[in-house]
Amino acid sequence: MTDFAVRISVRNARLLRAMKAAGYATQADLARAMGKHVTHVNALFTFRKSPLLETGNWSELAWDISSMLHVEPEELWPEQLKNVRMTKNSREVLMSSDEVRAIAAPCTMEVDRIAVNRLIGTLDEKKRSVIEARFGLVDGSEATLEDVARERGVTRERIRQQETKAIRDMQRVAVQKRMMPAQKVSRWWTTDE
Numbered sequence: 001m002t003d004f005a006v007r008i009s010v011r012n013a014r015l016l017r018a019m020k021a022a023g024y025a026t027q028a029d030l031a032r033a034m035g036k037h038v039t040h041v042n043a044l045f046t047f048r049k050s051p052l053l054e055t056g057n058w059s060e061l062a063w064d065i066s067s068m069l070h071v072e073p074e075e076l077w078p079e080q081l082k083n084v085r086m087t088k089n090s091r092e093v094l095m096s097s098d099e100v101r102a103i104a105a106p107c108t109m110e111v112d113r114i115a116v117n118r119l120i121g122t123l124d125e126k127k128r129s130v131i132e133a134r135f136g137l138v139d140g141s142e143a144t145l146e147d148v149a150r151e152r153g154v155t156r157e158r159i160r161q162q163e164t165k166a167i168r169d170m171q172r173v174a175v176q177k178r179m180m181p182a183q184k185v186s187r188w189w190t191t192d193e
Contacts, residue, residue, distance in 0.1 A: 005095075012047065014081070
């Protein structure tokens with residue numbers, strides 16, 4: 001039996017992630033910062049308006065949005081999204097309480113070893129060796145900051161800095177490759193000793 005009417009709306013997730021990453025909570029906040037009317041900005045988020053002009057060039061609004069979000073338009077509207085136009089971007093669906101619970105359940109993110117190894121593989125040798133030593137990825141025994149610093153002949157603080165940069169680099173790659181959402185970039189990997 002269906003007890004719930006759920007409205008599903010389609011929006012450009014790339015735009016939403018970039019907007020949040022740039023520090024804008026809502027499309028209205030972004031529109032205000034740009035000095036544009038929210039309806040015009042919203043039209044690009046909901047695919048009611050194309051980011052391209054009839055000539056195939058980016059519209060002024062698309063350039064303005066990408067500039068405010070500090071990304072290239074191609075990152076917000078890759079080839080598969082450039083020409084998407086929707087006259088209606090939402091639909092109401094009837095669902096049972098079990099179906100609603102299933103889609104509304106909190107998302108958990110499991111970081112598996114294969115994904116972590118792929119991310120570590122994107123690091124330069126110095127950062128990779130620090131991460132491998134700190135988290136015991138080679139020999140199974142985790143090392144403290146002091147242990148790694150002593151082994152390399154540098155300070156504990158320098159190892160902490162390299163570890164922090166390595167984790168940040170891996171998070172950036174994970175977001176770019178859609179292995180994790182941008183809002184999950186807070187400390188998903190603990191570095192406590």
